[in-house]
Amino acid sequence: MRLHGKLEYGGQAAPLRTCVGCRVRTVSSELLRLVVVEDVIVPDLRRRLPGRGASLHPTLSCLELAERRRAFPRAFRVAGPLDPSRVRDHLEGLRVERIG
Numbered sequence: 624m625r626l627h628g629k630l631e632y633g634g635q636a637a638p639l640r641t642c643v644g645c646r647v648r649t650v651s652s653e654l655l656r657l658v659v660v661e662d663v664i665v666p667d668l669r670r671r672l673p674g675r676g677a678s679l680h681p682t683l684s685c686l687e688l689a690e691r692r693r694a695f696p697r698a699f700r701v702a703g704p705l706d707p708s709r710v711r712d713h714l715e716g717l718r719v720e721r722i723g
């Protein structure tokens with residue numbers, strides 16, 4: 624399904640971003656910003672790294688969706704392949720912290 628047009632901005636203060644995994648549009652503060660450094664996708668936790676970013680829900684399921692859909696090369700406008708292991712490590716760390 625393809626939504627028509629762009630979301631209207633009327634009164635909306637927070638910038639909206641689309642998760643590259645599940646394609647849900649939400650406020651950017653709920654999403655993890657990712658950038659590519661030498662073909663490795665790295666989480667930009669402080670949102671300070673330069674370059675084209677992609678947004679992802681900080682969950683393994685959205686990471687897997689993005690990988691399956693080959694969404695990362697498209698989002699970063701590179702030919703790929705890209706290494707998502709740093710992002711996976713980060714998300715698995717988050718999960719452990721939440722359980723522990």
Ligand SMILES: [Zn+2]
Nearest residue numbers: 642645680685
């Ligand atoms: Zn998502």
